[in-house]
Amino acid sequence: MNGSNWQIQHQCPQCGAPVILEETDRILSCAFCRTRLLIVSPAPFHYYIPAPAAAEAVYIPYWRLRGLAYQLKPLEMTDTYIDTNRRALPLPGLPASLGVRPQAMKLKFLSRETPGVFLQPGLKAEDALPRAAAPAGSTARNVFLGEAVSLIYSPMTVKGNALCDAFRPGHVISWTDAERGRYPALTPAARTRTEFLPTLCPACGWDLQGSRDTLALTCGNCQSAWTCSGAALERTTFITIGSSGNDDPHYLPFWRLKVRFEGLVLDSLADLARLANLPRAITPEMEKRPVYFWSPAFKVNPALFMRWARQVTVFQPEPDYTENLPRQNIYPVTLTAPEALESVPLTLANIVTDKRVFFTALPRLKLHAAETLLVYQPFAASPRELIHETMKVVIDRKALGFGAFM
Numbered sequence: 594m595n596g597s598n599w600q601i602q603h604q605c606p607q608c609g610a611p612v613i614l615e616e617t618d619r620i621l622s623c624a625f626c627r628t629r630l631l632i633v634s635p636a637p638f639h640y641y642i643p644a645p646a647a648a649e650a651v652y653i654p655y656w657r658l659r660g661l662a663y664q665l666k667p668l669e670m671t672d673t674y675i676d677t678n679r680r681a682l683p684l685p686g687l688p689a690s691l692g693v694r695p696q697a698m699k700l701k702f703l704s705r706e707t708p709g710v711f712l713q714p715g716l717k718a719e720d721a722l723p724r725a726a727a728p729a730g731s732t733a734r735n736v737f738l739g740e741a742v743s744l745i746y747s748p749m750t751v752k753g754n755a756l757c758d759a760f761r762p763g764h765v766i767s768w769t770d771a772e773r774g775r776y777p778a779l780t781p782a783a784r785t786r787t788e789f790l791p792t793l794c795p796a797c798g799w800d801l802q803g804s805r806d807t808l809a810l811t812c813g814n815c816q817s818a819w820t821c822s823g824a825a826l827e828r829t830t831f832i833t834i835g836s837s838g839n840d841d842p843h844y845l846p847f848w849r850l851k852v853r854f855e856g857l858v859l860d861s862l863a864d865l866a867r868l869a870n871l872p873r874a875i876t877p878e879m880e881k882r883p884v885y886f887w888s889p890a891f892k893v894n895p896a897l898f899m900r901w902a903r904q905v906t907v908f909q910p911e912p913d914y915t916e917n918l919p920r921q922n923i924y925p926v927t928l929t930a931p932e933a934l935e936s937v938p939l940t941l942a943n944i945v946t947d948k949r950v951f952f953t954a955l956p957r958l959k960l961h962a963a964e965t966l967l968v969y970q971p972f973a974a975s976p977r978e979l980i981h982e983t984m985k986v987v988i989d990r991k992a993l994g995f996g997a998f999m
Contacts, residue, residue: 599657599745601640602699606630606789613699616741617806617927617997619821621789629800630789631810633824637718637743639703639785641711642694644748644759650709651756651768652746654681655691656721660740661895663939666733667952670942672895675737678745679721681714684776686766691747694760703746705781711746712776713783718742734955736939738932739892744785788824795819795826806997807925809846809890809967816917818967820929829930831967832914837982842971844919845979845988846890846926847905848933851883851964856957857941859884862909869907870946885909886940888933890926890967892996893988901988902936903943908984910970919969924993930965 599616610625614632621630640657644650659676678695680687703711722737748759751768758764792801792810799814809829810819819826836842858864863879865871873879887905889898937960945951972979978987 599640599695600699602701615805616743619807620792620803620805622805629792631792631821631826632787633790633821634785634787635823636785638787639744639746640695640700641703641707641709641746642698642748643701644709644750648748648750648759650748650759651751652709652711652748653684653687654712654714655679655745655747656681656714656716656718657695657741657743657745658718658722658737660742661738661892661898662722663736663738663895663899664733665736665938665942665952665955668948670899670939672899674895675722681716681718681721681744682712682776683715684766684772688764691745694747695745700745702787703744703784705784705786707784709748711779711784713779714744715776734938736935738898738936739928740932786824790824790826796828804925806927808929809926811918811923813918818918820926829967830965831918831969832916833919833969834910834912834914834971836971839971839973839982841922841974842919842982843922843924843974843979844969844971845924847968847970848888848890848928848930849964849966849968850886850888850930850933850937850962852886852934852937853961853963855959855961856954865906865909865944868941868946869944871907886933886937887968888928888936888940890928890930890933891924891993892927893992894995897988897992898936899939899943901986902940904984904986906940907944910983912983914968919971922974923969926967927996930962930967933965934960934962 601614603612603614605612605623607628608626610623612621612623619632621632641652655678657678662675663672678691680689749756750759754769755765756768794801794812796817797815799812801810801812803810808820818829818831820829861880862882862884863875865884866873866875888902971982973982978989980987
């Protein structure tokens with residue numbers, strides 16, 4: 594477990610046995626009844642730190658933000674990894690952050706039956722990001738990928754017209770009738786509902802496979818892949834690129850996107866070659882061939898993520914493929930297709946040669962995914978690295994390990 598991960602205490606919905614989940618878990622596996630359930634929510638997960646017994650508690654919301662953050666600004670792009678929690682309520686006197694408290698204490702899923710007063714967030718998640726939104730009229734654009742966005746509620750106890758931190762009684766803030774009216778509570782119906790779905794294939798009823806942190810489940814019986822859409826499973830189109838005789842290939846997932854642009858002419862491979870000044874002679878065939886944008890469907894550090902997105906997009910693979918799943922060594926999908934679409938302007942910023950023209954057009958640029966395809970690409974394995982079979986580009990195993998905890 595990574596030190597920044599939070600743990601959630603829950604009970605198996607099937608048998609009631611205690612289960613400890615990591616923050617990144619999307620599969621609940623019960624060691625007692627052997628059930629496997631997919632954890633879903635139609636909105637960001639809501640967690641809370643239980644208040645001490647017999648306390649009249651008011652729970653304060655904090656945004657949990659973790660992921661890859663990029664900012665596109667005139668002629669440059671910056672990146673960082675964000676792992677923080679920030680208050681979601683502009684109530685004077687509140688600590689800006691919970692610090693390490695969520696790591697030191699077990700969390701629970703908030704439900705409609707949870708006792709206590711849970712205040713509505715007064716700030717949006719994007720307002721809590723360490724980087725402020727781009728000012729009006731600026732050509733800057735903020736992109737947040739692979740995000741783990743959730744709400745965590747921390748308890749305070751009511752003492753007259755004051756709120757006291759449930760775990761630090763000396764920390765007191767004002768809680769008058771006026772403040773009670775200014776900061777309303779969530780109704781039970783407004784609390785995000787966490788649901789647990791059977792990991793059974795919707796098409797054939799077979800057991801779905803996937804690691805505990807995966808966002809895509811696969812069925813070996815009917816050769817299908819499924820991703821979560823809100824609180825339901827949705828079939829995802831995929832292909833597997835054939836291995837070139839490797840005895841033990843490892844398969845990493847990538848998203849391949851055909852993108853429709855508004856504000857930029859980029860319909861063909863020839864258009865991409867002109868924008869990026871690629872060392873290729875532009876042929877009539879390239880004018881007809883569609884261009885695809887590629888993105889890792891897994892998390893790695895921000896710079897490495899962009900390097901892979903750029904390299905595969907410039908390479909434009911045209912491989913032999915099958916519509917069957919890989920038989921072994923499948924790395925989990927931990928980044929969604931909508932997030933891959935958000936990464937396209939970042940990839941473009943890395944590829945285009947005339948940065949000034951691109952950044953001038955950036956505020957007007959709109960993107961729409963015309964096609965989305967999940968592609969499993971084969972890598973040859975060495976003790977420390979995975980090597981792309983066609984491109985011969987290397988990714989360090991430690992980088993993948995780091996990404997698993999992002």
